[in-house]
Amino acid sequence: MHKLNTVAIVGSGLVGSGWALVFARAGATVRIFDGDAALRARAPARIRQMLLDMQGAGLVQDVEEPLSRITVCDTLAEAVGPADYIQESVLERVEVKQAVCAEIDAAMRPEAICGSSSSGIPASAFTEALRNRSRFLIAHPVNPPHLVPLVELVPAPWTDPAILPALRAAMEEWGQAPIVVKAEIEGFILNRLQGALLNEAWALYEAGLASAADIDLTVSQGLGLRWAFMGPFETIDLNAPGGIADYSARLAPLYHNIAVSRANPRPWSDAAIRGAEKERREVLPTDQLQERTDWRNRRLMALVAHLRSQPK
Amino acid sequence: MHKLNTVAIVGSGLVGSGWALVFARAGATVRIFDGDAALRARAPARIRQMLLDMQGAGLVQDVEEPLSRITVCDTLAEAVGPADYIQESVLERVEVKQAVCAEIDAAMRPEAICGSSSSGIPASAFTEALRNRSRFLIAHPVNPPHLVPLVELVPAPWTDPAILPALRAAMEEWGQAPIVVKAEIEGFILNRLQGALLNEAWALYEAGLASAADIDLTVSQGLGLRWAFMGPFETIDLNAPGGIADYSARLAPLYHNIAVSRANPRPWSDAAIRGAEKERREVLPTDQLQERTDWRNRRLMALVAHLRSQPK
Numbered sequence: 001m002h003k004l005n006t007v008a009i010v011g012s013g014l015v016g017s018g019w020a021l022v023f024a025r026a027g028a029t030v031r032i033f034d035g036d037a038a039l040r041a042r043a044p045a046r047i048r049q050m051l052l053d054m055q056g057a058g059l060v061q062d063v064e065e066p067l068s069r070i071t072v073c074d075t076l077a078e079a080v081g082p083a084d085y086i087q088e089s090v091l092e093r094v095e096v097k098q099a100v101c102a103e104i105d106a107a108m109r110p111e112a113i114c115g116s117s118s119s120g121i122p123a124s125a126f127t128e129a130l131r132n133r134s135r136f137l138i139a140h141p142v143n144p145p146h147l148v149p150l151v152e153l154v155p156a157p158w159t160d161p162a163i164l165p166a167l168r169a170a171m172e173e174w175g176q177a178p179i180v181v182k183a184e185i186e187g188f189i190l191n192r193l194q195g196a197l198l199n200e201a202w203a204l205y206e207a208g209l210a211s212a213a214d215i216d217l218t219v220s221q222g223l224g225l226r227w228a229f230m231g232p233f234e235t236i237d238l239n240a241p242g243g244i245a246d247y248s249a250r251l252a253p254l255y256h257n258i259a260v261s262r263a264n265p266r267p268w269s270d271a272a273i274r275g276a277e278k279e280r281r282e283v284l285p286t287d288q289l290q291e292r293t294d295w296r297n298r299r300l301m302a303l304v305a306h307l308r309s310q311p312k
Numbered sequence: 313m314h315k316l317n318t319v320a321i322v323g324s325g326l327v328g329s330g331w332a333l334v335f336a337r338a339g340a341t342v343r344i345f346d347g348d349a350a351l352r353a354r355a356p357a358r359i360r361q362m363l364l365d366m367q368g369a370g371l372v373q374d375v376e377e378p379l380s381r382i383t384v385c386d387t388l389a390e391a392v393g394p395a396d397y398i399q400e401s402v403l404e405r406v407e408v409k410q411a412v413c414a415e416i417d418a419a420m421r422p423e424a425i426c427g428s429s430s431s432g433i434p435a436s437a438f439t440e441a442l443r444n445r446s447r448f449l450i451a452h453p454v455n456p457p458h459l460v461p462l463v464e465l466v467p468a469p470w471t472d473p474a475i476l477p478a479l480r481a482a483m484e485e486w487g488q489a490p491i492v493v494k495a496e497i498e499g500f501i502l503n504r505l506q507g508a509l510l511n512e513a514w515a516l517y518e519a520g521l522a523s524a525a526d527i528d529l530t531v532s533q534g535l536g537l538r539w540a541f542m543g544p545f546e547t548i549d550l551n552a553p554g555g556i557a558d559y560s561a562r563l564a565p566l567y568h569n570i571a572v573s574r575a576n577p578r579p580w581s582d583a584a585i586r587g588a589e590k591e592r593r594e595v596l597p598t599d600q601l602q603e604r605t606d607w608r609n610r611r612l613m614a615l616v617a618h619l620r621s622q623p624k
Contacts, residue, residue, distance in 0.1 A: 120566060142534045143551075150534030177533035179526035187570050189522055189530045194544070195567040196512035196574075197505050201544050210501055214491035216543020218501045221489035222454045222462030224543075225619075227536030229611050231528020232506070232513050237592045238605045239455070245589040252580040254432060255507040258499050262508075265571035268564040277557040280549050293550045299541050299622055306618040307537075310611055 004113070004170045005029060008083035010076060010100060012043040015117050016089035018145040021047050023087075024066035025146070026174040032072045033079035035090075035100075040072050050146060057301035059308075076100075077107040084109075085170065087139065089117040097126040105130040113163055115139025115153070119191065122184040123156035134160040139167065140188055141176075147300045149177035152188045193232075203262060206272040212279045229307060316425070316482045317341060320395035322388060322412060324355040327429050328401035330457040333359050335399075336378035337458070338486040344384045345391035347402075347412075352384050362458060369613035371620075388412075389419040396421075397482065399451065401429040409438040417442040425475055427451025427465070431503065434496040435468035446472040451479065452500055453488075459612045461489035464500045505544075515574060518584040524591045541619060 007023040009016045012034040020043065024030045034040035044067060051063040060066070073079035080086055086108060090100045097118065104114055114136045116123060127136040138154035145151070151171050153164060164180050171178035181188050187195055201215050210218075226235050233244060240247035284292055319335040321328045324346040332355065336342045346352035356379060363375040372378070385391035392398055398420060402412045409430065416426055426448045428435060439448040450466035457463070463483050465476055476492050483490035493500050499507055513527050522530075538547050545556060552559035596604055 148534060148537050150530060152530070177529050179522060179529050181526075182521050185516075185519075185521055186573070187566060189516060189527060190534050191566065192512055192516065192570055193509050193527075193530060194535055195570040196508040198544055198548070199567055199571045200504055200508035204497075204501060204504065205545075207497075209494050209497055210491060212545045213543075214493075215501060215505075216545050217489050217491050218462060218464070218505060219539045219543040220541055220546075222460055222502050223506055224536060224539030224541070225460050225612060225615060226608070227531045228540035228615060229532055229536070230608065231525075231531040231536075232510055233517075233524045233528050233588055233592065234532075236510070237596070238601065238608055241601075243589060243598065243601055244592050245585055248580055248585045252585075254499060254503065255511055256577065256579040258504050258507040259511045259574070259577035261498070262571070263575050263577055265568065265575055267568040268560055273557055273560045273564075276545055277555060280545065280556050284549070284555075286555065289550065289553075289555055295623070296538070296542065296550055300537060302622055303537060303540060303618070306615070310614055311607070 004084040004167075006031065006082050006084050008033065008079040008086045010034070010079065010086060010088045010104060011090035011117075012040050012072075013089065015141065015143060015145065016087070017043055017046050017050065018143070018147075019087045019089060019117070019141065020070055021050055021066070021146040022174055022176065024069045025060060028069065028174070030070045031079040031083060032070060033074075033076045035076075037074075043072060044070060050144075053297070054146070054301060057298070058305050059301055076103050080104050080107040080112075081109070083112055085167075086112060086114040087117065088114060092119060092121065094121050094125050097121060101126055101130060101136065105132050105136075108132060108135070110135070113137075113167055115167065117141055120187065122186075123154065123159065124184060127156055128158070133158050135163065137163060137167070138181075138188070139171070139178075140190070142190065144297070145176070147297065147304055149175065150190065151176045151178045152181050152190055153178055154181040154184060154188055156184065199265065199268075200258075200262065202268045202272055202276075205276060206269055212276045213283065228303065229310070316397040316479075318343065318394050318396050320345065320391040320398040321401065322346070322391065322398060322416060323401035323403075323429075324352045324384075325401065327453065327455060327457065328399070329355055329358050329362065330455070330459075331399045331401060331429070331453065332382055333362055333378070333458040334486055334488065336381045337363075337372060340381065340486070342382045343391040343395060344382060345386075345388045347388075349386075355384060356382060362456075365609070366458070366613060369610070370617050371613055388415050392416050392419040392424075393421070395424055397479075398424060398426040399429065400426060404431060404433065406433050406437050409433060413438055413442060413448065417444050420444060420447070422447070425449075425479055427479065429453055432499065434498075435466065435471065436496060439468055440470070445470050447475065449475060449479070450493075450500070451483070451490075452502070454502065456609070457488070459609065459616055461487065462502065463488045463490045464493050464502055465490055466493040466496060466500055468496065511577065511580075512570075512574065514580045514584055514588075517588060518581055524588045525595065540615070541622070 009032045137159045140152040142148035236247040237244040318341045321344045449471045452464040454460035548559040549556040
């Protein structure tokens with residue numbers, strides 16, 4: 001059992017609120033701070049609504065019990081001081097991360113761990129000067145963290161290596177699915193995989209080979225079905241009689257040709273972006289984006305409930 | 313309503329049997345031929361088992377009724393002669409496709425349509441010399457076609473363009489999710505998207521940045537959850553307040569950097585393949601591959617039943 005019983009949330013926007021729910025649901029004591037007093041005051045009501053939505057989808061039993069473990073603090077030091085683990089979820093700008101992490105550094109216990117929700121900026125860009133810099137790393141969630149379990153743990157060069165197995169175990173106990181990215185790389189793992197697929201999708205779209213809607217169907221009615229419960233390596237491991245080596249012997253040349261055909265990458269073009277934006281707005285007008293996002297969250301909750309019910 | 317009421321299956325392996333189930337389930341008359349007399353004789357029993365499995369998952373009501381529409385034929389001409397639509401699913405080798413399509417060409421009604429299940433060889437490589445070449449195209453399914461609905465329709469340069477909307481409509485009525493690939497491109501759309509993600513996955517694995525298991529988790533516990541019901545474009549359209557153009561303005565530079573970092577692609581290396589094979593066999597010994605494939609199919613059936621129950 002890990003000893004990370006008290007958790008501080010610094011930054012209580014959508015991501016920070018989702019994190020607060022994750023920790024409280026798992027039984028931790030949660031202390032929330034946000035520099036915006038109105039935002040932090042709204043956090044419990046927002047988390048209550050998330051819990052009610054999850055209760056409706058059969059994902060949590062009780063709403064009030066996890067909420068009772070959440071306290072909103074008036075200062076950062078008050079939130080961070082007693083914490084065993086700190087989840088920083090402030091704005092994704094390096095100077096903001098630097099300033100907030102300096103405050104965390106000053107207030108934290110030296111044995112605490114601080115994970116940053118940064119989706120792109122590596123920890124080395126904003127923790128180098130900290131007294132406790134060996135206790136900082138990236139803990140990048142997918143949005144929203146209370147529905148999508150993946151968390152990327154990415155150390156800076158000076159992160160204490162012992163933190164990785166400890167935080168990995170704690171994240172698993174909290175109900176998340178942590179992975180370890182062994183060194184800093186731009187985009188970490190998740191956004192690199194997403195980006196590779198998106199880059200190909202944009203290139204196909206720009207070449208006029210398929211509509212955005214048809215490219216979406218290729219994933220949602222094809223590739224995505226297996227990827228909802230198996231990763232890409234397990235998928236190909238089960239797609240040839242002799243497993244992944246057999247699959248690779250058959251198909252690696254095709255996939256290499258595909259890579260070579262994209263060896264001169266161009267940025268996503270303005271014309272393609274305008275075209276896809278136009279196609280999307282015909283399907284989904286701007287004033288329905290929020291409604292569709294709510295639909296996505298309901299679909300995610302139902303999918304998570306389904307996936308939990310299945311044999312591993 | 314389309315008029316493709318009688319369907320011939322040429323090649324009754326796993327893919328052809330899945331296709332026979334798709335058409336029979338939708339009410340079509342199905343005529344099966346395979347050059348291997350033992351294989352074609354086994355097709356009805358194999359399809360009955362697939363239907364029983366689907367019935368167990370709540371995906372079909374009746375097993376005998378669709379089976380009653382399936383006839384096994386002793387010659388290719390007997391299967392193809394009365395067909396409105398022919399689904400060719402023989403071995404993925406160009407000389408085999410050429411020979412079988414020449415036989416289909418000789419036996420088919422001139423107004424019939426022939427779709428090939430080819431996953432990589434374009435129709436232009438084996439239909440150029442045919443009398444009815446304007447009636448041939450690729451109709452590439454995902455395996456197994458009775459569980460994963462996506463079908464890629466890919467014309468050869470000489471395919472009658474009127475076939476595309478007609479076959480697309482028919483595939484939709486048959487319960488599949490067809491897309492139109494507007495011109496021949498290596499890997500079509502599905503395998504290009506899969507390949508882009510796999511190429512990045514292998515590069516990350518080979519660089520030692522993450523284990524194969526952790527890369528798999530990144531998809532199965534992260535990216536794949538949304539992709540099970542939304543494509544990549546809809547996903548990013550809902551991931552920024554202003555939609556896909558807003559998302560692209562923020563993140564296109566990151567994704568372009570990722571593409572540039574892979575602009576010198578190398579083939580999947582033998583060392584990486586051996587490493588991933590070793591890692592997979594520790595998790596899943598060779599003698600359990602079939603059992604795990606059965607698990608995958610049960611999971612797919614349960615997922616398909618879940619997805620069908622959800623609001624679009």
